Amino acid sequence: MSKAKTIYSCQECGATSPKWLGKCPDCGSWNTFVEEIFVGVATPTSRANALEAPSIGAVGSIEGKRASSGVSSFDRILGGGLVPGSIILVGGDPGIGKSTLLTEVAGKVAEQGSRALYISGEESASQIKLRAERLGAIHDGFMLASTNDLSEALCYISGSTPDLVIIDSIQTIGSEDLDSATGSVSQVRHCATALHAVAKSGDAAVILVGHVTKDGAIAGPKVLEHLVDTVLYFEGEGHGRLRALRATKNRFGATNEIALFEMSETGLHPVENPSGALLAERMADAPGSAVFPAIEGTRPLLVEVQALVTPNYTNNPRRTVTGVDYNRAMLVLSVIEKRGGLRLGSHDVFINVVGGLQIREPAADLAIFLAVVSSHKDVPLPSDLVAFGEIGLTGEIRSVSAAELRLSEAARMGFKRAAVSQNLKKSQSVQGMKLGAFRSVSDALGLFS
Ligand code: TYD
Ligand code: MG
Secondary structure, X not given: OOOEEEEXXXXXXXXXXXXXXXXXXXXXXXXXXXXXXXXXXXXXXXXXXXXXXXXXXXXXXXXXXXXXXXXXXXXXXXXXXXXXXXXEEEEOOOOOXXXXXXXXXXXXXXXXXXXXXXXXXXXXXXXXXXXXXXXXXXXXXXXXXXXXXXXXXXXXXXXXXXXXXXXXXXXHOEOOOOOOOXXXXXXXXXXXXXXXXXXXXXXXXXXXXXXXXXXXXXXXXXXXXHHOOEEEEEEOOOOOOEEEEEEEEEOOOOOOOEEEEEEEOOEEEEOOOHHHHHHOOOOOOOOOEXXXXXXXXXXXXXXXXXXXXXXXXXXXXXXXXXXXXXHHHHHHHHHXXXXXXXXXXXXXXXXXXXXXXXXXXXXXXXXXXXXXXXXXXXXXXXXXXEEOOEEOOOOEEEOOOOHHXXXXXXXHOOOOEEEEEHHHHHXXXXXXXXXXXXXXXXXXXHHHO
């Protein structure tokens, strides 16, 4: 039995309520509730036959089924290639390169003899063709359709028998069956489900492009993220040349795996040596710069953490943090005051990770600490030094995972010294690196004397 009823749903987070609400109790947004018709789901009453689930060994594996997208770094962050029947969301700011990357992927898939269907709700077919020509992506199996209508898109999918379907973007496809506007949470959810169902029945993989709202979330994020198998997110400054694509959710591989691309006249090209590219413009002898060997997914990556500490002449010192977690940065600043004995109350503090990367690891604490102190004291850190370690509230420096991997990447890039937690001292010289092992942040201040 199913019956239709009216519900109200938040266009921001997807929360529902039987009554209209001014403020969403879940996400706190104002004026986001919109009336929708909810078609109830039929409940199973009885089954004629009992079902026996198969033993785990008898369940088929997906590994043999993965297909290469033809773009090796894209395959890598997916966990080894496109899984037929899976659904992937690619998010990122406007102009960051979503359409560019996916046009390249469609071209490479077609070049390998498979069929890729690119459905655009934003650009006309001739606009996409123009881009595809520039990217060298014109191949027979690359099929193009331009529509904003869900049923038309579904017809294209069932009629074109693709191996890969790209929807650019999910917010520009709408169904006439729903009253709400194209791009609303219910439309996005409905269209994504319908597109996936049709693609899956033909064993095609689906890539949805998702727009990003002003505050950096994919529009209708909760709804889409739960629905898809994999979420890939473009990081980076739109105006810079480097773009990082990160897997934030992956049912078929590791999360946080990152691929670095460079935007050029001829499209997005994978960066062969990511650490080298990120450190290329570093001024090694400048105060306020520290190098942090990060682990992104399974791979190490050297990033430069920069800090600028300047006197503030008002009563309201500024704290501007980009690229690292704001709360962690504030914790590090408090530790600097309390355990390091430096006064930052009358100073503005700016912290930035070069290249627009988002570093979420607490292992970055020590590098943040050293960059801030270095700027405050106006004394540069040794140019061949990397630093990693988590800082605790009592000022202790804690050891972190994958130390060897971090050290070997630093050694590969020509660094000679590492500031680390004391617990690492056992392994003395790893890969020819000299370790300065510190128990606490007050010990680490010795680097400046
Ligand atoms: P685009 O991929 O359309 O971004 P999105 O789909 O994420 O909104 O375009 C990204 C930007 O890159 C755009 O400003 C034009 C530029 N660009 C290049 O520099 N080289 C190229 O080969 C292409 C296709 C685009
Ligand atoms: Mg686009």
